[in-house]
Amino acid sequence: MPFGYGDFKKPTFKKISDVEWIIEKNFKQGMKVPVKVVATKKLVDGMDLQVYDQATNVATLPGIQKFSYVMPDGHISSS
Amino acid sequence: MAATDINDGGIISPGGIGFDVNCGMRLVLTNLTHDQVKPHIKTIVDKLFQKIPAGVGGAGFVRLTKDQFRKVLMEGGHWAVNNGYGWKDDLDRTELNGIASWADVGKVSSRAIERGYNQIGTLGSGNHYCEIQWVKPENIKDERLAKKWGIFPNQIVIMFHTGSRGEGHQIATDYLTLFLQVMERKYGIKILDRELACAPFNSTEGQDYFKAMGCAVNFSFANRQTILQRVREVFSEVFKKDAESLGMHMVFDIAHNRATLEKHKIDGEMKEVLVHRKGATAAYYSGREEIPKMYKEDGSPVIIGGSMETGSYLLVGSEKSEHTFCSTAHGSGRTMSRSRAKRLWRGEDLLRDMEKRGIYVKSVSFAGVAEEAGGAYKDIDEVIEATRIAGISRPVCKLIPIGNLKG
Numbered sequence: 001m002p003f004g005y006g007d008f009k010k011p012t013f014k015k016i017s018d019v020e021w022i023i024e025k026n027f028k029q030g031m032k033v034p035v036k037v038v039a040t041k042k043l044v045d046g047m048d049l050q051v052y053d054q055a056t057n058v059a060t061l062p063g064i065q066k067f068s069y070v071m072p073d074g075h076i077s078s079s
Numbered sequence: 080m081a082a083t084d085i086n087d088g089g090i091i092s093p094g095g096i097g098f099d100v101n102c103g104m105r106l107v108l109t110n111l112t113h114d115q116v117k118p119h120i121k122t123i124v125d126k127l128f129q130k131i132p133a134g135v136g137g138a139g140f141v142r143l144t145k146d147q148f149r150k151v152l153m154e155g156g157h158w159a160v161n162n163g164y165g166w167k168d169d170l171d172r173t174e175l176n177g178i179a180s181w182a183d184v185g186k187v188s189s190r191a192i193e194r195g196y197n198q199i200g201t202l203g204s205g206n207h208y209c210e211i212q213w214v215k216p217e218n219i220k221d222e223r224l225a226k227k228w229g230i231f232p233n234q235i236v237i238m239f240h241t242g243s244r245g246e247g248h249q250i251a252t253d254y255l256t257l258f259l260q261v262m263e264r265k266y267g268i269k270i271l272d273r274e275l276a277c278a279p280f281n282s283t284e285g286q287d288y289f290k291a292m293g294c295a296v297n298f299s300f301a302n303r304q305t306i307l308q309r310v311r312e313v314f315s316e317v318f319k320k321d322a323e324s325l326g327m328h329m330v331f332d333i334a335h336n337r338a339t340l341e342k343h344k345i346d347g348e349m350k351e352v353l354v355h356r357k358g359a360t361a362a363y364y365s366g367r368e369e370i371p372k373m374y375k376e377d378g379s380p381v382i383i384g385g386s387m388e389t390g391s392y393l394l395v396g397s398e399k400s401e402h403t404f405c406s407t408a409h410g411s412g413r414t415m416s417r418s419r420a421k422r423l424w425r426g427e428d429l430l431r432d433m434e435k436r437g438i439y440v441k442s443v444s445f446a447g448v449a450e451e452a453g454g455a456y457k458d459i460d461e462v463i464e465a466t467r468i469a470g471i472s473r474p475v476c477k478l479i480p481i482g483n484l485k486g
Contacts, residue, residue: 017469018468019465019468019469020469030269030271036403038403038465038466038469038471039465040461040464040465040468042461043457043461043462043465046414046457054272057271057272057275058081058095058275059081060271061081061083061090061092061095061275061277062083062088062089062090062268062277062279063083063084063085063087063088063089063090063279063280064081064082064083064089065081065082065083065084065089065343065345065350065352065404066082066345066404068080068081069080069081069359069403069404069406070080071080071358071359071403071406071407071408071409071466072408072412072461072462072465072466073358073383073408073409073410073411073412073457073462074358074412075358075412075413075414075457076413077097077357077358077413
């Protein structure tokens with residue numbers, strides 16, 4: 001999907017530290033683990049909502065352990 | 080990035096790995112200084128442009144029959160070194176020792192063989208590149224490690240970024256299609272996102288993909304190994320000394336689109352997990368078994384590439400990286416689409432402007448240059464700082480571009 005398109009829900013982030021932010025399991029049906037975003041607040045605010053949509057989809061995968069992680073350079077990619 | 084427990088129905092997913100399988104970065108040293116190299120930068124980049132095919136499609140300089148290619152897919156970097164491309168030492172400075180030992184070419188489709196067999200020795204396009212970089216003295220962040228790893232002030236190093244080209248892409252496509260067919264019907268896994276189609280790691284389909292993915296990994300190891308040979312040849316030609324005398328050893332080769340089987344402690348229990356790193360780089364803390372001998376006590380070297388205007392970083396895996404399954408960032412991350420970047424910048428203007436700022440870029444396409452404008456990317460320093468604060472990777476030095484061959 002192109003950048004900035006689509007109707008993606010904006011998540012609420014729980015702050016763990018200056019560089020750790022959690023999206024809780026109840027954000028999307030089927031999530032087995034929370035999402036952990038490793039990034040500064042500035043980077044978190046600047047990320048395309050589709051990044052969080054992808055990460056929360058990953059969180060539904062069978063056997064996933066601990067968290068679905070987003071790194072500080074998180075962005076949409078088709079490759 | 081996601082780790083799945085293979086002994087508890089954990090899946091493997093091509094979407095969690097990336098289509099450019101084992102896309103990664105290789106960093107190479109020289110014993111040359113900025114003053115020695117700068118006068119020749121145009122010659123060097125122009126020669127690299129002649130010797131390393133770049134751009135979409137394109138046949139590589141390594142001529143192979145399909146049978147020979149199948150051997151490459153089984154032996155990876157080892158095939159390359161055994162056939163005169165590079166040094167045995169290069170394999171000691173590559174993740175997985177330059178070979179996915181679990182690969183099985185029998186799991187690769189004939190379509191994938193067809194797409195890939197003439198692409199060994201090609202850079203690719205998009206954000207793939209070969210860059211000549213300068214270690215400014217003030218950019219050495221960890222003096223002890225820099226020195227230990229062969230980095231010195233005002234040194235010139237080379238970094239290149241490429242992956243498994245059409246090969247990896249086709250393999251990922253083949254298995255994504257297969258998984259979409261079986262995941263719900265056979266394994267009762269609901270398809271929430273088609274791009275994340277998956278199968279249990281321990282299923283026939285899961286194992287087949289893992290072995291085919293191994294072949295794509297081997298493709299990229301062989302690809303980067305053969306390109307390294309060309310880079311050494313160019314420097315050798317320009318400076319009239321052999322690559323050994325020019326001190327052109329590798330620092331390291333990392334991938335940022337791969338899944339690897341690793342042991343990690345989860346809730347006090349040691350588990351074997353498949354760590355899917357799509358757009359994430361492995362960052363192993365000191366002592367981990369994955370780290371080659373020469374770096375084991377330091378932590379694994381990490382290479383994070385920025386835009387062609389800003390520079391890249393060499394880092395080391397840090398003590399707290401266990402909390403991200405030994406993973407860190409891979410680049411600075413795009414902030415806008417390629418089409419938007421092309422609307423905002425003109426390739427020719429950008430090239431002229433960069434040359435004035437001391438960066439000589441040669442590219443296959445002007446549009447490709449515009450897509451890669453620095454403004455289309457996040458601030459690399461900020462990304463690196465976030466990984467440092469999180470304790471997952473720590474900067475050793477920042478590397479500034481002075482020349483670039485772009486695909």
